[in-house]
Amino acid sequence: MSEISKVLLLVGSPKGENSVSNNIASYILEKFNENGVKAEKIFIVKEVRNDEALNELVLQAIDAEILILVSPLYVDSIPAINIKVLEEFYKVKNDSYNKKQSFMTIFNCGFPEPHHNDLAIDMCKKFASDTGLKWMGGVTIGMGPSLEGKSLERFRLAKNLCTGLDMAVDAILKGETVPQEAIVIASKPLMPLTIVKFVMCNFGRFMWGNQMDKSVKGNMFDRPYEL
Amino acid sequence: MKAVILNGSNENENPLNTWEKLIVEILDNYGWQVETVELRNKKLATCIGCFGCWIKTPGECILKDEGREICKNVARSDLLVLLTPLTFGGYSFELKKMMDRLIPNLLPLFTKINGEMHHKTRYEKKPKLLAIGYNFQHDEESERIFKELVHRNALNMDNPTSYVEVVAGEVNDIIVGEEILRNIEVIS
Ligand SMILES: Cc1cc2nc3c(=O)[nH]c(=O)nc-3n(C[C@H](O)[C@H](O)[C@H](O)COP(=O)(O)O)c2cc1C
Numbered sequence: 001m002s003e004i005s006k007v008l009l010l011v012g013s014p015k016g017e018n019s020v021s022n023n024i025a026s027y028i029l030e031k032f033n034e035n036g037v038k039a040e041k042i043f044i045v046k047e048v049r050n051d052e053a054l055n056e057l058v059l060q061a062i063d064a065e066i067l068i069l070v071s072p073l074y075v076d077s078i079p080a081i082n083i084k085v086l087e088e089f090y091k092v093k094n095d096s097y098n099k100k101q102s103f104m105t106i107f108n109c110g111f112p113e114p115h116h117n118d119l120a121i122d123m124c125k126k127f128a129s130d131t132g133l134k135w136m137g138g139v140t141i142g143m144g145p146s147l148e149g150k151s152l153e154r155f156r157l158a159k160n161l162c163t164g165l166d167m168a169v170d171a172i173l174k175g176e177t178v179p180q181e182a183i184v185i186a187s188k189p190l191m192p193l194t195i196v197k198f199v200m201c202n203f204g205r206f207m208w209g210n211q212m213d214k215s216v217k218g219n220m221f222d223r224p225y226e227l
Numbered sequence: 228m229k230a231v232i233l234n235g236s237n238e239n240e241n242p243l244n245t246w247e248k249l250i251v252e253i254l255d256n257y258g259w260q261v262e263t264v265e266l267r268n269k270k271l272a273t274c275i276g277c278f279g280c281w282i283k284t285p286g287e288c289i290l291k292d293e294g295r296e297i298c299k300n301v302a303r304s305d306l307l308v309l310l311t312p313l314t315f316g317g318y319s320f321e322l323k324k325m326m327d328r329l330i331p332n333l334l335p336l337f338t339k340i341n342g343e344m345h346h347k348t349r350y351e352k353k354p355k356l357l358a359i360g361y362n363f364q365h366d367e368e369s370e371r372i373f374k375e376l377v378h379r380n381a382l383n384m385d386n387p388t389s390y391v392e393v394v395a396g397e398v399n400d401i402i403v404g405e406e407i408l409r410n411i412e413v414i415s
Contacts, residue, residue, distance in 0.1 A: 077326075087319070119379065216283065220281070220285055
């Protein structure tokens with residue numbers, strides 16, 4: 001049995017349950033549960049709407065031994081709702097909380113190159129250092145939308161991601177630091193980048209065209225504002 | 228020439244608010260038309276990640292609050308000024324809630340810039356970008372992150388040029404003012 005007592009997964013996608021972030025968080029949650037460690041999952045988007053709920057969320061986060069933020073990348077950075085939580089956490093966590101806590105993050109983005117997430121990871125690492133949390137590392141995932149609604153376990157392209165996350169969870173369960181190798185493996189591109197970039201650049205219009213609402217099918221390039 | 232200032236200061240007492248006024252004055256002297264947005268006083272929803280601005284109401288956020296108007300003014304501007312306290316090296320919540328809502332001005336389509344994937348922009352016109360971050364104390368890592376973030380945002384929004392300043396520690400408004408003036412002279 002692991003000595004880890006409290007694992008908290010913060011799902012940082014504004015899309016909540018129907019998000020890639022939730023998909024990844026659920027995979028990790030399952031791994032902890034399989035090993036007899038009760039992990040909890042909270043959707044930030046549901047809690048930031050009012051001060052009381054936000055405060056409650058921050059207190060729970062401060063109380064966790066292992067804190068894992070799973071989030072999408074928004075505009076090269078952390079989505080606003082998650083910044084709100086980090087700002088509040090920083091304000092509340094003062095010297096009276098001297099408990100040992102560790103922090104890990106997993107970011108997924110739309111572009112295929114995982115490195116787009118690097119700055120968001122750097123910000124989280126800075127947050128950890130400013131709030132006295134032990135930094136466990138940040139996984140970066142490109143082409144995130146391809147993981148939407150999929151079982152990671154059964155999705156061929158997510159094989160490295162699962163292997164890396166398994167290694168990370170194993171280390172956490174043993175009370176060890178997450179090995180760099182786990183982060184590197186989990187952060188490998190889901191597909192060869194040259195191919196994906198070619199497809200996205202050449203067939204993007206078709207890919208997005210298919211998602212357009214029927215009523216605006218031909219309006220992808222609309223310019224609603226007179227400049 | 229039009230400028231939009233997005234002030235992401237979290238509180239009323241912050242040097243950023245003084246600099247906002249100074250920037251307005253300088254731009255005014257250069258004949259700019261300036262709109263300032265003190266984001267902490269705006270009730271703006273945060274982005275819900277639906278991509279409705281690309282697939283439902285192309286070019287406009289589906290959320291009907293002031294965010295739409297601000298997005299429109301940014302699209303029309305020649306200069307976008309960002310003011311923010313450095314928050315773990317990034318933007319404050321107040322500024323980020325608006326930054327996340329600027330993606331209607333992009334297209335869903337992809338393009339490669341220096342071999343890296345980015346989005347195409349909806350409008351040919353793109354504002355120049357000036358970002359000023361304030362940190363209550365010097366911190367190399369925060370400053371590095373901030374500069375890199377502004378640089379990457381400028382790539383993604385395809386801003387023709389970007390300028391970034393970090394002011395840290397004890398503030399000397401005269402020196403900061405000179406620095407801002409120098410930047411605006413270059414931009415103008
Ligand atoms: C407002 C907004 C900004 C985004 N900015 C970026 C970005 O800068 N780079 C990127 O690669 N993807 C960006 N994305 C795409 C998301 O990161 C991507 O769709 C991700 O898979 C969403 O994950 P989720 O389902 O967990 O929310 C953005 C999406 C939204 C809605």
